[in-house]
Amino acid sequence: MRSTYRLQKVLEEDPFCGHLFVFRGRGGDLVKIIWWDGQGACLFAKRLERGRFVWPAAKDGKVHLSQAQLSMLLEGIDWRITKQTWRPLTTG
Numbered sequence: 001m002r003s004t005y006r007l008q009k010v011l012e013e014d015p016f017c018g019h020l021f022v023f024r025g026r027g028g029d030l031v032k033i034i035w036w037d038g039q040g041a042c043l044f045a046k047r048l049e050r051g052r053f054v055w056p057a058a059k060d061g062k063v064h065l066s067q068a069q070l071s072m073l074l075e076g077i078d079w080r081i082t083k084q085t086w087r088p089l090t091t092g
Helices: 002-009 067-074
Strands: 021-024 030-036 041-047
Antiparallel strands (some): 021 030
């Protein structure tokens, strides 16, 4: 798996440690999360219809987020000012 290789070689992290590894797409509207659940690698991907994911500044290519920060990031909320960046007008 290419992502596992990237975690081991580029980020110098153990992909089997149980941590979530979050990657943002170039356009800022896509987030992918990879984690090891004990049986295999799992992948979660989310693309925003409008707006961009607010991404913290990375030092040494790595960022550590709290559970709350990750939750807000995935909801499209600017976790730095706790203001939602966009809300759908209709459901369904």
